[in-house]
Amino acid sequence: MRTVQACTIAGSDSGGGAGIQADIKTFQEREVFGTSVIVAITAQNTKGVNGIYPIPMQGVQEQLEAVFADFDLGAVKTGMLVDETYMIAVANFLKKYPLIPLVVDPVMIAKGGASLMAAEAMKEMKETLVPLATLITPNLPEAEELVEHTIMSEDDMVVAAYEIQKMGSCNVLIKGGHGANQREAKDYLLTDDGTGYWLAGPRYETKHTHGTGCTYSACITAELAKGKSVLEAVRTGKAFIDAAIKDELKIGHGQGPTNHWAFGRKERANDEKN
Ligand SMILES: Nc1ncnc2c1ncn2[C@@H]1O[C@H](COP(=O)(O)OP(=O)(O)OP(=O)(O)O)[C@@H](O)[C@H]1O
Numbered sequence: 001m002r003t004v005q006a007c008t009i010a011g012s013d014s015g016g017g018a019g020i021q022a023d024i025k026t027f028q029e030r031e032v033f034g035t036s037v038i039v040a041i042t043a044q045n046t047k048g049v050n051g052i053y054p055i056p057m058q059g060v061q062e063q064l065e066a067v068f069a070d071f072d073l074g075a076v077k078t079g080m081l082v083d084e085t086y087m088i089a090v091a092n093f094l095k096k097y098p099l100i101p102l103v104v105d106p107v108m109i110a111k112g113g114a115s116l117m118a119a120e121a122m123k124e125m126k127e128t129l130v131p132l133a134t135l136i137t138p139n140l141p142e143a144e145e146l147v148e149h150t151i152m153s154e155d156d157m158v159v160a161a162y163e164i165q166k167m168g169s170c171n172v173l174i175k176g177g178h179g180a181n182q183r184e185a186k187d188y189l190l191t192d193d194g195t196g197y198w199l200a201g202p203r204y205e206t207k208h209t210h211g212t213g214c215t216y217s218a219c220i221t222a223e224l225a226k227g228k229s230v231l232e233a234v235r236t237g238k239a240f241i242d243a244a245i246k247d248e249l250k251i252g253h254g255q256g257p258t259n260h261w262a263f264g265r266k267e268r269a270n271d272e273k274n
């Protein structure tokens with residue numbers, strides 16, 4: 001049987017809950033062989049980001065070339081890209097692979113408030129990377145930066161999704177984790193045929209939400225790599241992240257990581273019952 005392969009282009013999180021580490025763990029859980037291009041190393045744990053060390057540009061270019069020259073990638077995702085120079089370099093490289101589905105997670109600010117992307121890079125993000133994206137997955141503050149106005153309601157989320165789609169991303173998923181809805185964690189997906197879908201789950205009372213965005217987009221990438229539709233991939237991603245948040249791991253002393261095993265364990269338990 002063919003082994004499905006995917007790549008994440010992002011930052012390393014030494015704490016293991018977000019970034020490259022979250023992506024690879026999620027790929028593994030979805031039975032997808034994970035490869036990586038590390039753009040920056042962060043000295044990070046559940047309490048915060050203590051340092052950011054971008055990889056020299058040549059190192060990033062060589063990783064891109066090494067991975068793309070050898071692996072049969074079913075899908076690719078981007079995460080923390082540091083600044084406009086990396087954004088442009090990655091976009092110029094990915095332009096050569098228009099047939100590989102691309103998930104862009106426009107990572108800007110870590111949960112603890114540390115900036116993971118230079119503010120000026122948003123312009124390049126919109127001009128270079130967004131038009132290449134099969135799917136873009138902003139959280140609410142990132143979506144506000146993209147559309148340059150506030151998003152206060154569900155109606156605003158729908159309008160913003162259309163505005164972002166006009167920037168060139170075929171499909172848009174606006175995540176509602178930062179929203180005011182205290183009962184539900186509700187995301188909005190606008191697909192390339194103009195259809196909108198609400199994906200809602202219970203909102204859990206937990207501080208273990210470090211890396212939720214990375215994990216969600218990595219699961220979506222893994223499913224796209226298997227040939228699933230964007231809607232199917234996002235539905236699986238939502239179920240994966242719901243289980244990962246619900247079944248929290250008591251790890252670290254701050255904003256802890258999600259549980260990457262939870263969804264697979266639930267699936268295997270269901271298989272055994274049937
Ligand atoms: N407390 C919560 N309970 C349940 N689901 C949540 C909770 N917080 C976030 N989610 C869900 O997790 C997913 C990620 O959403 P969020 O808006 O937090 O992304 P993010 O800010 O990019 O994540 P991060 O920055 O932590 O990587 C979405 O499906 C969202 O609805």
Ligand SMILES: Cc1ncc(COP(=O)(O)O)c(N)n1
Nearest residue numbers: 011012018019110111210211
């Ligand atoms: C390397 C890296 N990439 C992404 C995030 C965002 O995750 P979060 O918002 O949960 O801190 C992070 N903290 N570190």
